[in-house]
Amino acid sequence: MGILQVQNVNKSFGGLKALNNVNLDITEGTVHAIIGPNGAGKSTLLNCFVGRLRPDTGTVKFNGRSLLGLTPHEINQVGVARVFQTPEIFSDLTLLENVLIPALAVRDGAFRVNTWGRVDSQADVRDRAEALLADVGLADKRHTQSSSLSRGDKRRLELAMCLVQQPKLVLLDEPTAGMSRADTNNTIDLLARMSEQHGVTKIIIEHDMHVVFSLADRVTVFAQGHPIVEGTPDEIKGDPRVQEAYLGGAQV
Numbered sequence: 001m002g003i004l005q006v007q008n009v010n011k012s013f014g015g016l017k018a019l020n021n022v023n024l025d026i027t028e029g030t031v032h033a034i035i036g037p038n039g040a041g042k043s044t045l046l047n048c049f050v051g052r053l054r055p056d057t058g059t060v061k062f063n064g065r066s067l068l069g070l071t072p073h074e075i076n077q078v079g080v081a082r083v084f085q086t087p088e089i090f091s092d093l094t095l096l097e098n099v100l101i102p103a104l105a106v107r108d109g110a111f112r113v114n115t116w117g118r119v120d121s122q123a124d125v126r127d128r129a130e131a132l133l134a135d136v137g138l139a140d141k142r143h144t145q146s147s148s149l150s151r152g153d154k155r156r157l158e159l160a161m162c163l164v165q166q167p168k169l170v171l172l173d174e175p176t177a178g179m180s181r182a183d184t185n186n187t188i189d190l191l192a193r194m195s196e197q198h199g200v201t202k203i204i205i206e207h208d209m210h211v212v213f214s215l216a217d218r219v220t221v222f223a224q225g226h227p228i229v230e231g232t233p234d235e236i237k238g239d240p241r242v243q244e245a246y247l248g249g250a251q252v
C-alpha cells in the first residue's frame, strides 16, 4: 500500500471537469513527478491533497487515513507539507525565526505568542532549525532579515521551513520555476541530498523536464484532468501518448 492513495477523485469548477476519475498510488520513499500541459489539473490535485480544495467524489488517504475534511493545518500536522511556487515566508523576520515558526507550530499544534518568548530555551527545536539552515546552505545568513534574500535563497529557506516540520510527505509545486539554470541545478542537488538524508517521500509538479528526469523515480503524466501514462522516466520518455498530450509543447 502506498503512502498516499488517491481513488476515483473528481473535481469540477462549474461545467469544467478539472479532475476526471484520478487514481494514483505514491510509494513511500520515492520522488514522484506529476507532469502535463497547462490546465491539465496538476495544481487542483495538489490542492485536494492539502485541504485547500475538496474533491466532489473519491478518496485521498495518507498512510491509510482519509485527508478529506481535515483543515490544511491538520493535514500539515499528520505529516504532509507543501512548498509553494511563490515562497511564503515572513519577510520581516530573520531566516532562523522563519524556520522556528513552523517547527514550533507543528510541535505545539499551533503557533502561540507566549511560546515565542521561550524560543531561546527550546534548545532542541533551535538546534534542528540551525542544522537545517546549514543543510540548505544558509547558515551564514541565519540572523539576516529574510526580505533581503535572492529568489533562489528564499526557495532554499522555504525548503528548510518545510523540512523542519519533519514531514513524511513533501509536495513541491514547481520548485525551480523562474530560476536560472545554475540555481535550478543547485536546487536539484539540494533536493537529491534531501532525499538521501531525510528519506522523505516527495511529489513534484514540474514543467522543466531536466528537473523531472534528474530527480523522479516515477512520473505520472496528466492530460485534461486524467492520468494518461505512468512509469519510470525512461518509460515515459518518447511515449507517443505523452508527445500527443503536449501537442508539440514541452519536449519530453
Ligand SMILES: Nc1ncnc2c1ncn2[C@@H]1O[C@H](COP(=O)(O)OP(=O)(O)OP(=O)(O)O)[C@@H](O)[C@H]1O
Binding pocket: 013, 016, 018, 036, 037, 038, 039, 040, 041, 042, 043, 044, 045
Ligand atoms: N478555482 C478555480 N475556479 C475555476 N476554474 C479553475 C480553478 N482552479 C483551476 N481551474 C481550472 O481547472 C483546470 C485545471 O487547472 P490547474 O491549475 O489544476 O492545471 P495545472 O495542470 O496545474 O496547470 P498549470 O501547469 O498551468 O499550473 C484549468 O482549466 C483551470 O482554469
